[in-house]
Each structure stands twice: as structure tokens, then as C-alpha cells.
Amino acid sequence: MNNCKSRVLFEKAKSLIPGGVNSPVRAFRSVGLNPPFISKAKGSRIFDVDGNEYIDYVCSWGPMILGHAREEVVEAIVKAAADGTSFGAPTEREVELAELICQAVPSVEMVRMVSSGTEAVMSAIRLARGFTGRDKILKFEGCYHGHSDGLLVKAGSGALTTGIPDSAGVPADYARNTLTASYNDCNELENIFREYGNELAGVIIEPVAGNMGVVLPEMSFLKLLRSLTIKHGALLIFDEVISGFRMSYAGAQGYYGISPDITVFGKIIGGGMPVGAYGGRKDIMERISPSGPVYQAGTLSGNPVAMAAGIATLEILRDNPSIYAELDKKAEKLEKAFLEAGRKNGVPICVNRAGSLLSAFFTKEKVIDYKTAVTSDTAMFAKYFAAMLEKGIYIAPSQYEALFISAAHTDEDIEKTVRCVAQLPLGEWVHAR
Ligand code: HOZ
Numbered sequence: 001m002n003n004c005k006s007r008v009l010f011e012k013a014k015s016l017i018p019g020g021v022n023s024p025v026r027a028f029r030s031v032g033l034n035p036p037f038i039s040k041a042k043g044s045r046i047f048d049v050d051g052n053e054y055i056d057y058v059c060s061w062g063p064m065i066l067g068h069a070r071e072e073v074v075e076a077i078v079k080a081a082a083d084g085t086s087f088g089a090p091t092e093r094e095v096e097l098a099e100l101i102c103q104a105v106p107s108v109e110m111v112r113m114v115s116s117g118t119e120a121v122m123s124a125i126r127l128a129r130g131f132t133g134r135d136k137i138l139k140f141e142g143c144y145h146g147h148s149d150g151l152l153v154k155a156g157s158g159a160l161t162t163g164i165p166d167s168a169g170v171p172a173d174y175a176r177n178t179l180t181a182s183y184n185d186c187n188e189l190e191n192i193f194r195e196y197g198n199e200l201a202g203v204i205i206e207p208v209a210g211n212m213g214v215v216l217p218e219m220s221f222l223k224l225l226r227s228l229t230i231k232h233g234a235l236l237i238f239d240e241v242i243s244g245f246r247m248s249y250a251g252a253q254g255y256y257g258i259s260p261d262i263t264v265f266g267k268i269i270g271g272g273m274p275v276g277a278y279g280g281r282k283d284i285m286e287r288i289s290p291s292g293p294v295y296q297a298g299t300l301s302g303n304p305v306a307m308a309a310g311i312a313t314l315e316i317l318r319d320n321p322s323i324y325a326e327l328d329k330k331a332e333k334l335e336k337a338f339l340e341a342g343r344k345n346g347v348p349i350c351v352n353r354a355g356s357l358l359s360a361f362f363t364k365e366k367v368i369d370y371k372t373a374v375t376s377d378t379a380m381f382a383k384y385f386a387a388m389l390e391k392g393i394y395i396a397p398s399q400y401e402a403l404f405i406s407a408a409h410t411d412e413d414i415e416k417t418v419r420c421v422a423q424l425p426l427g428e429w430v431h432a433r
Pocket of ligand 1: 023024025026060061157158211401
């Protein structure tokens with residue numbers, strides 16, 4: 001595969017941008033390759049500056065559920081941009097997107113727009129503290145909630161991929177207020193609540209974990225979490241940056257039937273433009289400035305172009321509910337392909353799938369939490385990644401990220417991917433070690 005231009009660009013980028021990238025996993029370090037530089041994308045395909053074409057299963061790490069450059073979304077963006085790209089003043093589009101979100105997700109009675117998932121989480125945590133008058137928060141190992149100080153503790157995603165789940169630069173005093181527990185561990189949860197329950201401002205969780213690879217929640221664990229948070233007066237915060245509008249139109253909370261107090265969104269609600277939002281019960285949300293004393297602001301919050309892209313995306317999802325069943329079917333075919341490839345080659349693979357989110361772990365363990373996720377053979381993952389890329393299949397360059405399916409993936413795309421998975425010489429790789 002020709003990658004001359006990408007290599008030259010990466011060298012130049014490294015002299016100008018730390019690591020050559022604006023977000024760590026993009027550097028492909030954990031898979032030992034150079035990243036292709038992307039020039040454009042359409043539907044299920046992305047194209048690099050060397051003219052290579054790939055079937056894209058990164059989908060910008062989640063937002064592109066309708067595929068790239070979907071006509072209605074592009075039209076909405078162009079129309080909004082032509083009317084001015086930022087005013088720093090209220091607009092009708094903000095109200096429209098807020099209404100769409102509140103109608104889709106019943107636990108969200110009010111919502112505040114920001115510009116990224118990190119910003120939304122950071123603000124939601126401040127809100128939980130301001131509302132309860134408590135400082136401590138609980139998070140789960142391997143869950144990733146953006147890169148704000150208090151949450152870079154045993155974090156997943158790029159932090160885990162690059163081997164720094166506890167980042168340098170986070171004051172120990174700050175991280176002291178962040179407690180961590182194992183995902184899906186009911187006993188540990190009960191113990192933590194017994195000891196700290198009445199000091200917790202909130203518990204933040206990815207209701208479907210997508211940043212240590214995909215890990216599904218046990219229903220009993222989610223239910224226990226909900227009942228303990230109610231009992232101890234701690235707010236339950238669902239980070240639905242990945243699962244929101246993906247697991248279902250009502251997110252993971254709609255899928256599992258558990259209502260949090262606060263929900264954090266990002267990705268899909270911006271249709272590929274920079275966006276984040278946090279919303280929840282009215283009495284909690286009314287604590288945010290200027291209604292209440294919890295301060296949070298942003299020049300580009302509710303940006304008209306991002307709102308337009310989000311509205312167009314959510315309207316399509318709302319008006320075409322069959323999209324979710326179709327995504328599920330496509331993802332199921334990929335799930336079966338990985339399982340079959342593992343069986344055929346005598347290589348243990350654990351496939352975790354939540355709707356159109358999927359991870360194949362090279363491990364004999366059932367992956368249910370951080371500890372089991374990191375048993376995965378990442379050297380094997382790197383070989384699999386390189387082989388798929390060579391065949392024109394673009395997946396996230398990390399064992400600890402999800403594979404995303406979009407409405408634009410055609411049956412032919414899926415069949416080609418299934419064939420590529422079937423051709424992987426998994427057995428040879430195992431024996432070569
Ligand atoms: N942390 C993001 C995925 N969970 C990576 C985003 C990016 O590199 O674009």
C-alpha cells in the first residue's frame with residue numbers, strides 16, 4: 001500500500017504537533033505503524049492523501065452513525081455556515097436540538113450544550129458537587145470520561161492505549177476525591193457505598209463501556225448502582241457520549257430501562273461537528289448559572305453550525321427507527337465472523353457487542369471489566385490491525401476502542417469485511433510467538 005505522502009506529512013506533523021497528532025491514539029503507536037492522513041470521506045469510505053480507500057469502522061470514533069458526508073447533514077451545515085458561524089448569542093437551533101434530545105431521552109428534562117464530551121463531563125461533575133454539596137465521585141476502572149483532571153484516574157481509551165491511565169500533571173489532591181471500582185463488581189460497589197456512600201456527590205459510568213474495548217454491563221450491576229445512588233443521595237451520571245443515540249434512540253438508558261440523574265452526550269448529537277451536552281432532572285439542571293450558582297460557560301457553546309448538524313442527524317434517526325435494527329444485523333454478521341475465525345484457527349477470541357458497537361479481544365477470558373480486558377494479546381491485535389488495514393479495512397488502532405458500524409455500511413462492505421476476517425492467518429500468528 002502506497003503511503004509516501006502520509007509518511008512525509010507525519011514527519012512534518014511531528015515537528016509541529018506533539019507526537020504528530022491532536023489526539024494520542026491517532027499516532028498508531030500501539031500498533032507500530034504510521035497513520036494514513038485522511039483527505040476525504042463519503043458514506044462508509046474514507047480516503048487518504050495517497051489515494052488509498054478504506055471501509056471505515058472508526059466513524060470518527062462514533063459520531064458518524066449515518067456515514068460520512070450524508071447529504072442532509074452537509075446541506076444543514078452549509079446553510080447554517082452561510083448564515084454566520086458563531087454569534088455568542090442564543091439561537092433557535094439550540095432550542096430545537098435541546099427539544100430533540102429531551103424528547104428522545106425522558107430522564108433529560110433540561111440540557112446545556114458545550115463543545116466536547118470532556119467539557120460536558122467536567123461540567124456534569126461540577127454540577128453534581130454543587131447540587132449535593134459533596135466532593136467525592138466514583139468512577140469505574142477502564143471507563144473513559146474525557147481528559148479533565150479528576151477523571152484521568154484508571155482511565156480507558158487513549159490513556160489506556162498509551163499506557164498512562166493515570167496521567168502526569170493531575171494533582172494528587174485532586175485525584176484523591178476520585179474513587180474507583182471495578183466495572184460489573186456488585187460486591188465492591190456495595191462495600192464502597194457502605195464506607196463512602198454518604199460522601200459521594202455522584203457516580204459516573206459508561207452504561208456500556210466503550211473505552212476499554214466494548215464491555216457490557218450486567219443488568220444486576222446497573223440496577224444495584226441505581227438503587228445505591230438513590231439510597232445515599234449520590235447522583236447517577238451516565239456518560240452516553242458513545243452510547244447516546246447509538247444503543248437506541250433513547251441511548252443505553254432507554255435500552256436497559258435505567259434512568260440516571262444526569263446524562264452526558266457528545267459525538268452523534270453533533271453530527272460530526274464539535275459538540276457536547278449534559279442534561280438531566282430539572283431541579284438539578286436549574287442549579288447551573290445563570291439559574292443557579294454552578295458556573296459554566298463557553299463562547300462556542302451551542303454553536304449554530306454544530307447545532308444544525310446535530311438536528312439533521314437526530315431527525316433522520318428519529319424518523320427512521322429501522323436504522324437501529326439494520327445496524328444490529330450488520331454488527332451481528334461481524335461478530336459471527338470473528339467468532340468463526342477464532343474457532344477455525346483454534347485461537348481464543350472474546351467478542352463483545354452492544355448493538356452496533358463491537359470489540360474482538362484476543363483472550364480466552366470473558367471480558368467483563370478492566371482486568372479481563374487487559375488480558376488481551378495486544379501484539380496479536382497489532383498484527384490483526386495491520387492485516388485489515390492492508391486489505392482496506394480501517395479499524396481503531398487500539399485494542400481498547402470500539403468498532404463502529406454506520407447506516408452507510410452496505411451489505412457488500414460487511415461481506416468484504418467478513419471475508420477479510422476469515423482470511424486472517426490467526427493460527428500462524430499464535431505459533432510465530
Ligand atoms: N479518545 C477518543 C476515542 N475514545 C479518541 C478520539 C480521537 O483520537 O479522535
